[in-house]
Amino acid sequence: MDMLLDLVARLGRTTLGLIRAAGSLTLFALSGLSHIVRPPFYGRVFLSTFLETGFFSLPVVALTALFSGGVIALQSYTGFAQYHVQSAIAGIVVLAVTRELGPVLAGLMVAGRVGAAMAAEIGTMRVTDQVDALTTLSTNPMKYLVAPRLLAGLIALPLLVLVADVLGVAGGFTVSVVKLGFSPHAYITATLNSVKVIDVTVGLVKAALFGFLIALMGCYYGYNSKGGAEGVGTATTSAVVAASILLLAFDYLLTDLFFSQ
Amino acid sequence: MTGTLPKIRIRDLHKSFGSKKVLDGINLDVMPGTSFVIIGGSGSGKSVLLRCILGLITPDAGSIEIDGEDMITASPRRQDVLRGKIGMLFQNGALFDSLPVWENVTFGLLALKRLTRKEARTHAGGILAQVGLDPSVGELYPSELSGGMQKRVGLARAIAAQPDILFFDEPTTGLDPIMGAVIDGLIVDCVKKLGSTAIAITHDMASAQRIGDEAAMLYKGQLIWQGPASALMDSGNAMVDQFTHGRREGPITMELRR
Numbered sequence: 001m002d003m004l005l006d007l008v009a010r011l012g013r014t015t016l017g018l019i020r021a022a023g024s025l026t027l028f029a030l031s032g033l034s035h036i037v038r039p040p041f042y043g044r045v046f047l048s049t050f051l052e053t054g055f056f057s058l059p060v061v062a063l064t065a066l067f068s069g070g071v072i073a074l075q076s077y078t079g080f081a082q083y084h085v086q087s088a089i090a091g092i093v094v095l096a097v098t099r100e101l102g103p104v105l106a107g108l109m110v111a112g113r114v115g116a117a118m119a120a121e122i123g124t125m126r127v128t129d130q131v132d133a134l135t136t137l138s139t140n141p142m143k144y145l146v147a148p149r150l151l152a153g154l155i156a157l158p159l160l161v162l163v164a165d166v167l168g169v170a171g172g173f174t175v176s177v178v179k180l181g182f183s184p185h186a187y188i189t190a191t192l193n194s195v196k197v198i199d200v201t202v203g204l205v206k207a208a209l210f211g212f213l214i215a216l217m218g219c220y221y222g223y224n225s226k227g228g229a230e231g232v233g234t235a236t237t238s239a240v241v242a243a244s245i246l247l248l249a250f251d252y253l254l255t256d257l258f259f260s261q
Numbered sequence: 262m263t264g265t266l267p268k269i270r271i272r273d274l275h276k277s278f279g280s281k282k283v284l285d286g287i288n289l290d291v292m293p294g295t296s297f298v299i300i301g302g303s304g305s306g307k308s309v310l311l312r313c314i315l316g317l318i319t320p321d322a323g324s325i326e327i328d329g330e331d332m333i334t335a336s337p338r339r340q341d342v343l344r345g346k347i348g349m350l351f352q353n354g355a356l357f358d359s360l361p362v363w364e365n366v367t368f369g370l371l372a373l374k375r376l377t378r379k380e381a382r383t384h385a386g387g388i389l390a391q392v393g394l395d396p397s398v399g400e401l402y403p404s405e406l407s408g409g410m411q412k413r414v415g416l417a418r419a420i421a422a423q424p425d426i427l428f429f430d431e432p433t434t435g436l437d438p439i440m441g442a443v444i445d446g447l448i449v450d451c452v453k454k455l456g457s458t459a460i461a462i463t464h465d466m467a468s469a470q471r472i473g474d475e476a477a478m479l480y481k482g483q484l485i486w487q488g489p490a491s492a493l494m495d496s497g498n499a500m501v502d503q504f505t506h507g508r509r510e511g512p513i514t515m516e517l518r519r
């Protein structure tokens with residue numbers, strides 16, 4: 001009986017903890033969003049975060065997309081050749097890249113690179129009193145640290161995904177033409193016939209949401225970090241893990257919303 | 262009547278973290294133009310008290326008035342206005358790593374749009390000179406400065422907006438005795454020049470006597486003694502005397518786990 005009560009108590013505590021965390025995260029997100037649209041605006045902070053999130057993530061996202069496109073082409077060929085439908089490869093590559101691989105892989109790369117950096121930077125500022133110093137200098141930390149980062153994530157990731165889409169398709173094209181012996185003209189024609197506005201658009205919508213979630217997790221865990229270097233390390237890990245899981249969960253939900261029959 | 266109004270008035274202030282009582286019924290009046298020093302051991306609640314006055318921590322009960330206006334019940338906008346009267350030197354400097362020194366120093370002025378960035382760059386040189394630093398230091402980043410220089414930059418940032426009130430959290434911690442004396446001298450000069458009211462918290466007795474006009478000792482969340490800073494070393498209070506002379510034996514017992 002005692003064991004059962006103990007189990008129920010633990011379950012209750014965990015549930016309450018989860019509800020409390022969800023509430024705290026929601027309030028944090030709403031507060032951050034409200035500061036995006038209320039002055040003063042910190043254009044310089046936004047610009048530097050936007051460059052860090054977008055421009056400096058370009059190499060890693062570009063390489064990931066390029067190789068992934070190539071892998072999709074190779075794998076599809078292996079399977080499709082058995083049924084003599086190799087001509088479908090261009091369509092498969094463009095569909096996979098624009099709908100899923102572009103936004104998801106770019107999101108995961110940015111979560112690892114930028115989400116971690118945001119959590120570490122804000123976390124360090126928190127444990128070294130820099131966040132409190134902002135408050136004493138007539139600056140709202142949510143407005144100065146969080147709002148510009150949320151906005152940067154929201155805008156930068158769709159732009160990165162556009163690049164990832166193009167390079168993913170280019171990766172598939174390169175492998176198909178150079179290694180698998182496809183005609184360049186036929187491959188490009190098949191690609192253009194397969195690409196759909198809805199696929200690209202939904203990919204970009206996903207990217208915007210992923211960008212927001214990555215920045216939100218980085219800011220939230222960084223802002224609430226405590227306990228010195230160890231706390232900052234924990235915040236950084238938590239931000240990347242939480243962003244990656246949320247990203248995949250929302251990817252499923254959006255895919256279900258837009259593409260399920 | 263306004264001449265007798267305390268700059269900072271604290272009544273029955275309480276703050277606990279979980280079951281640990283950190284502030285337990287603090288009453289304090291700091292008169293305008295006074296340099297008030299609060300001494301006390303590590304974990305006695307000194308920093309929490311300053312953070313409560315700044316509005317960075319919300320107390321559980323009690324009132325904190327700045328110029329007669331309650332900081333705790335004021336609207337967020339009024340809290341910002343009241344906080345704007347206060348300059349703060351943090352224990353570790355709390356300089357913004359990503360900004361050069363000149364931008365750190367003028368951060369508050371830029372936030373209030375009192376200066377353009379071009380003006381701020383020039384203005385920072387003048388403030389850095391006030392704390393004994395060459396204006397060229399303005400182009401460096403905090404990580405390129407020594408501990409003493411970081412404290413000076415922190416002091417420059419605290420006085421940049423010419424605040425009515427200045428807070429100093431352990432201003433000499435981590436500095437050698439000579440640099441500590443230099444920082445204390447700069448603090449006294451700045452406070453006099455600005456005519457500000459100052460509260461410093463420290464456990465450095467030499468620093469407390471150099472900075473303070475008045476002093477109080479915080480022990481287990483309560484102010485157990487208050488008097489002139491010049492009387493710190495001979496207060497007549499057994500606890501204060503034990504603390505100021507650093508005696509191992511006495512009424513204060515350290516909670517050490519054996």
